[in-house]
Amino acid sequence: MTRRLLIAGNWKMNGLLQQARKLGEELASLFKEEKSPSFDMLVCPPFTALSAVQEALKDSGILLGGQDCHFKESGAHTGDISPVMLKDVGCDAVILGHSERRQDHGETSALVREKATAAHKEGLLTVICVGETEAQRDAGETLSVVGEQVRDSLPEESSANNTVIAYEPVWAIGTGKVASVQDVAEVHAFIRSEIEKVLGKENAEKMRILYGGSVKPSNAKELLSLEDVDGALVGGASLKSDDFWAIAKSQD
Ligand code: PEP
Numbered sequence: 001m002t003r004r005l006l007i008a009g010n011w012k013m014n015g016l017l018q019q020a021r022k023l024g025e026e027l028a029s030l031f032k033e034e035k036s037p038s039f040d041m042l043v044c045p046p047f048t049a050l051s052a053v054q055e056a057l058k059d060s061g062i063l064l065g066g067q068d069c070h071f072k073e074s075g076a077h078t079g080d081i082s083p084v085m086l087k088d089v090g091c092d093a094v095i096l097g098h099s100e101r102r103q104d105h106g107e108t109s110a111l112v113r114e115k116a117t118a119a120h121k122e123g124l125l126t127v128i129c130v131g132e133t134e135a136q137r138d139a140g141e142t143l144s145v146v147g148e149q150v151r152d153s154l155p156e157e158s159s160a161n162n163t164v165i166a167y168e169p170v171w172a173i174g175t176g177k178v179a180s181v182q183d184v185a186e187v188h189a190f191i192r193s194e195i196e197k198v199l200g201k202e203n204a205e206k207m208r209i210l211y212g213g214s215v216k217p218s219n220a221k222e223l224l225s226l227e228d229v230d231g232a233l234v235g236g237a238s239l240k241s242d243d244f245w246a247i248a249k250s251q252d
Helices: 017-033 046-055 084-090 098-106 109-121 136-138 142-153 183-198 201-206 215-222 241-251
Strands: 005-012 039-044 062-064 093-096 127-132 164-166 208-212 231-234
Touching: 005 093, 005 164, 005 201, 005 208, 005 241, 017 039, 017 046, 017 241, 039 093, 039 241, 046 062, 062 127, 084 109, 093 109, 109 127, 109 142, 109 201, 127 142, 136 142, 142 183, 183 208, 183 215, 215 231, 215 241, 231 241
Parallel strands: 005 039, 005 231, 039 062, 062 093, 093 127, 127 164, 164 208, 208 231
Antiparallel strands: none
């Protein structure tokens, strides 16, 4: 089964308008120069820069995403952004259940599931993040934690067309520590088997599973060559067009 690679950038709380626009323009011109790219590319700027980056990416073929959304369409939810609003500003996708949202905002898998349903209703591709903490890994709980997050975060209507899973060990995010290729291979194969339990064999075979956690140009090739790794969710290294592009091109 060949699954098209997805290289996704999570800019987190980085990027004032001018920088965000410049980064978007640099990536758009690199992507346009590529005659027939062998990968999809997604960038997820902060909400405040979505409109500027949408303008910069226009007609480039690069997908635009938000970093979170509410499960309601509108209403009294101060500080929140709805999937309808993401769609309105030109988004194609949304990251949900990132460990920083789970940790900083107490988000549970049940909430992620509600958000995913709302995002799917708007036709957004959801990038659903799962991953264990260092303490959970040390306690031998990686597979049980990740399995539960996958099963509980995926709504019934999820399919390979509207959902991507990102496996991001929490201890590897922004730390420079990368999971070993053996660990990544084991967890990704396990995630695929969990997807099969809830969504069936066809969706499990087709659904893309990204790895995230200190991915950089020097380790991308090895990680992306693993059978069940179908792309990367990149934080720090997505803020420089050269590095992000080198990650995307590491398979060529
Ligand atoms: C992320 O936040 O999704 C991430 C993987 O960050 P980093 O690449 O900086 O570890």
